[in-house]
Amino acid sequence: MTTAAKIAVIGLGAMGYGMAKSCLRAGHEVWGTDISPDPVERFRAEGGQPGDLKDVAETLDIVVVSVLNADQTSAVLFGPSGVARMMKEGSVVIACATVAPDFARDMASRCNDCGLHYLDAPISGGAAKSAKGQLSIMAAGSEKAFEVASPALDAMAENVFRLGEVGAGSAMKAVNQLLAGVHIAALAEAMTFGMTQGVSPEKFLEVIPQCAGTSWMLENRGPHIAAGDYTPLSQVNIWPKDLGIVLDIARDAKFSAPLTAAALQQFLAAAGMGLGGEDDAAVAKVYARNASLDLPGDD
Amino acid sequence: MTTAAKIAVIGLGAMGYGMAKSCLRAGHEVWGTDISPDPVERFRAEGGQPGDLKDVAETLDIVVVSVLNADQTSAVLFGPSGVARMMKEGSVVIACATVAPDFARDMASRCNDCGLHYLDAPISGGAAKSAKGQLSIMAAGSEKAFEVASPALDAMAENVFRLGEVGAGSAMKAVNQLLAGVHIAALAEAMTFGMTQGVSPEKFLEVIPQCAGTSWMLENRGPHIAAGDYTPLSQVNIWPKDLGIVLDIARDAKFSAPLTAAALQQFLAAAGMGLGGEDDAAVAKVYARNASLDLPGDD
Numbered sequence: 001m002t003t004a005a006k007i008a009v010i011g012l013g014a015m016g017y018g019m020a021k022s023c024l025r026a027g028h029e030v031w032g033t034d035i036s037p038d039p040v041e042r043f044r045a046e047g048g049q050p051g052d053l054k055d056v057a058e059t060l061d062i063v064v065v066s067v068l069n070a071d072q073t074s075a076v077l078f079g080p081s082g083v084a085r086m087m088k089e090g091s092v093v094i095a096c097a098t099v100a101p102d103f104a105r106d107m108a109s110r111c112n113d114c115g116l117h118y119l120d121a122p123i124s125g126g127a128a129k130s131a132k133g134q135l136s137i138m139a140a141g142s143e144k145a146f147e148v149a150s151p152a153l154d155a156m157a158e159n160v161f162r163l164g165e166v167g168a169g170s171a172m173k174a175v176n177q178l179l180a181g182v183h184i185a186a187l188a189e190a191m192t193f194g195m196t197q198g199v200s201p202e203k204f205l206e207v208i209p210q211c212a213g214t215s216w217m218l219e220n221r222g223p224h225i226a227a228g229d230y231t232p233l234s235q236v237n238i239w240p241k242d243l244g245i246v247l248d249i250a251r252d253a254k255f256s257a258p259l260t261a262a263a264l265q266q267f268l269a270a271a272g273m274g275l276g277g278e279d280d281a282a283v284a285k286v287y288a289r290n291a292s293l294d295l296p297g298d299d
Numbered sequence: 300m301t302t303a304a305k306i307a308v309i310g311l312g313a314m315g316y317g318m319a320k321s322c323l324r325a326g327h328e329v330w331g332t333d334i335s336p337d338p339v340e341r342f343r344a345e346g347g348q349p350g351d352l353k354d355v356a357e358t359l360d361i362v363v364v365s366v367l368n369a370d371q372t373s374a375v376l377f378g379p380s381g382v383a384r385m386m387k388e389g390s391v392v393i394a395c396a397t398v399a400p401d402f403a404r405d406m407a408s409r410c411n412d413c414g415l416h417y418l419d420a421p422i423s424g425g426a427a428k429s430a431k432g433q434l435s436i437m438a439a440g441s442e443k444a445f446e447v448a449s450p451a452l453d454a455m456a457e458n459v460f461r462l463g464e465v466g467a468g469s470a471m472k473a474v475n476q477l478l479a480g481v482h483i484a485a486l487a488e489a490m491t492f493g494m495t496q497g498v499s500p501e502k503f504l505e506v507i508p509q510c511a512g513t514s515w516m517l518e519n520r521g522p523h524i525a526a527g528d529y530t531p532l533s534q535v536n537i538w539p540k541d542l543g544i545v546l547d548i549a550r551d552a553k554f555s556a557p558l559t560a561a562a563l564q565q566f567l568a569a570a571g572m573g574l575g576g577e578d579d580a581a582v583a584k585v586y587a588r589n590a591s592l593d594l595p596g597d598d
Contacts (some may be wrong), residue, residue: 019446093496101496124510136510151511161506164497171496172506179489180312181513183556186481190474193545196552197400197470207460207471211435213478214516246492253495255590258561261482265557291554 004028005151006242008053009064010076010083012039014097014233015123016066018130019156025050025133031056034203039247061094062152069241070099077131080112089112089115089193096123096137098177098242100249103166108141108166109124117145120166121273122173127233134158139178166254174249177242178260185240185263188284190218191225195293201226224281227298236283239267303327304360307352309375309382311338313532314395314422315365317429318455322363323347324432324452330355353515356385361421361451362392365422368540369398377409387460388414391447395422396434397476397541399548400466406441407465416444419465421472422456426532437475440466471504473548476541477559480517483538484562490519490524494592500525523580527596535582539568 005028011022012034020032024047032043044050057063063083073095084093093111095104095118108118108221117139122164129135136159139146139263146153146162153160158166163169190213194204205222208214224230250257269286270276288295304327307433308319311333319331323346328534331342333350335537340345343349356362362382372394376383383392392410394417396402407417418440428434435458444451445461452459463466467480489512506519507513523529547558568585569575 013369014344023380026346055463118421122513126511133353137511138506159453159509159513163506168497171493171498172502174496175489175498175503176510176512178492179507179517180391180435180510182485182488183482183512183514186485188556190478190557191483193549193554193556193559194470194474197548199470199474203471204474207437207462208475208478208545210458211437211479212481212515212519213423213475215478215482215517218301218425219516220511223305225592227521237394249496250492252388252493253590255495256586257488257492258564259485259558260492262561291552 002238006059007048007062008033008060008063011066012043015130016053016128018127019064019066021154022133023130023152028151028155034229053083054081054086058088060087061091062149063076063087064096064152065093066096069097070103073097073099084111084114087116092145093118094119094149094152095120098122098123098173098245100245101170104170105167110228117142118166119145119146119149120169120226122169124176128134138163138169138172140164141166146200149185174246178246180217181243182259182263183215184221184288185283186272186285187218187222191222192284192287192293196291201239201296207231219282224279225284226296228280228295230282232279234280235276236270236278236280239280240264240271241243243267301570305358305361306363307332308359308363308365309364311342313426313463314429317426318363318365320430321432322451322454327450340359341529352382353380353385356382357387358387360390361448362386364392365395365449368396369402371397372396374405377493383410383413386415391416391418391444393420393448393451393472395419395420397421397544398469399544400469404466415449416441418444418448419464419468421468423475425574432445437462437468439463440465456486458485473545476561477545479516480542481558482514483520483579484565484582486517486521487586489584490521491586491590491592495590500595522582523578523597524583529577529581531576531578532573533579535566535569535577535579538579539563539570
């Protein structure tokens with residue numbers, strides 16, 4: 001039996017809510033905050049601690065930052081009511097957003113200046129795995145940061161990869177997002193191409209997962225297209241952001257990434273068609289429109 | 300115990316040799332032919348039948364055409380010494396090359412005119428699975444064609460997908476090749492991008508296969524790059540050909556396929572660098588050269 005830790009989770013979106021619940025389930029005292037009041041109320045009703053973050057910040061052992069991007073990460077840590085300046089010496093920030101490695105290093109340095117440990121800890125696995133405490137975390141930071149963060153990491157993750165110094169977690173996440181985004185667009189390209197040749201989405205999903213052309217994303221997102229169900233488990237809007245981060249990093253490194261660039265254009269077209277809030281499998285609608293195809297679910 | 304069938308395998312390359320051996324192992328009488336005498340001699344030494352194809356053609360039940368492309372398929376069936384005009388009525392041609400669906404339909408029509416059945420039967424799985432009789436075959440044709448072909452199909456394949464009328468097999472194969480080619484290029488793009496950010500190929504292969512960014516090709520070809528081993532299990536030269544077929548079909552269908560087009564350019568650059576005979580994972584060398592990176596195995 002380990003001692004209960006005091007943990008705050010900042011950002012109760014699809015991923016953060018599951019992470020906060022996983023920490024609760026492990027027996028910790030958990031505060032949940034969000035810019036929207038709804039998930040905060042819901043989380044308290046399900047066992048979260050009451051009270052304002054600023055009133056308890058100096059008692060916390062761990063702050064998990066589960067927001068959308070670098071700007072939000074910077075704001076919640078060092079903005080006008082930033083939590084980093086309120087936390088006690090020796091506590092740890094676990095930063096989960098997809099950001100550039102240089103940004104992670106900058107945040108770590110500023111946290112260290114406040115006497116805090118910093119874990120560069122992007123996550124992978126989706127909302128369902130988040131809810132079950134089965135995330136993969138691509139984590140990087142000092143031994144001490146891992147040690148202080150361990151109650152939250154143990155509660156939230158099935159796999160914690162220890163990747164080295166701060167920045168290495170964000171680098172691996174960028175690599176994963178490059179692949180994941182390209183594979184979703186490739187799935188959409190292949191499935192709609194097949195439709196022009198008489199290969200139905202059902203037949204595609206019966207055959208391709210057993211062949212060399214399969215991918216994790218194909219098997220996960222393919223059924224959404226075949227069912228015409230674009231309920232957003234992961235939104236189209238994620239990809240202009242994440243592939244944009246990848247291409248920003250790549251440009252700084254003078255690295256030519258033509259497949260990533262092509263995939264980004266397809267997601268941008270999807271967003272431009274007004275599909276930003278749909279499931280990312282909706283990138284298939286860009287291909288379908290360009291080829292005058294009717295997808296499953298079209299009337 | 301089924302009766303031994305008389306089978307010829309035309310084309311004893313990496314795939315065809317294994318298919319011929321699998322038919323032998325299943326107890327059939329098998330003739331193997333190739334433009335090169337070496338694999339023919341070797342196959343006879345391992346139990347293949349002696350004698351010229353033209354002398355036995357009219358006795359054959361099944362001819363498996365395992366050549367590189369449409370031109371070679373057309374030549375071995377209907378060229379100056381084409382086998383289709385020599386085969387007996389009611390026998391079957393199993394055509395395994397990656398070709399356009401329209402070409403498959405044309406070959407089937409000409410074979411039918413000669414009184415032959417035709418199976419549009421592209422294969423997937425690689426040389427190792429071919430040798431073990433564990434291929435996946437994306438097969439299309441009449442019930443009767445499947446029935447006559449079954450001794451060879453049973454011997455060569457673990458999965459035989461029955462996809463409908465002739466053309467449907469080639470269509471599914473094109474879909475699979477689109478994905479497989481894009482995924483190999485995406486692997487190379489992601490692994491070399493990671494190297495610019497301090498992610499080593501070893502670390503990449505430790506983490507990504509457990510994350511959403513993985514693919515069958517990534518797990519199969521990634522180790523080749525990490526080991527710097529470009530022994531050609533599947534050659535770079537396959538991809539300008541196969542992605543070219545995909546894009547030809549796509550253009551005819553007015554289908555825009557930007558990821559496939561980007562991947563093709565990377566394989567063309569690899570071929571242009573003189574790497575056409577290396578393993579297809581050598582497309583990573585295009586990325587590495589463009590980013591002034593040293594890959595594993597570089598001196």
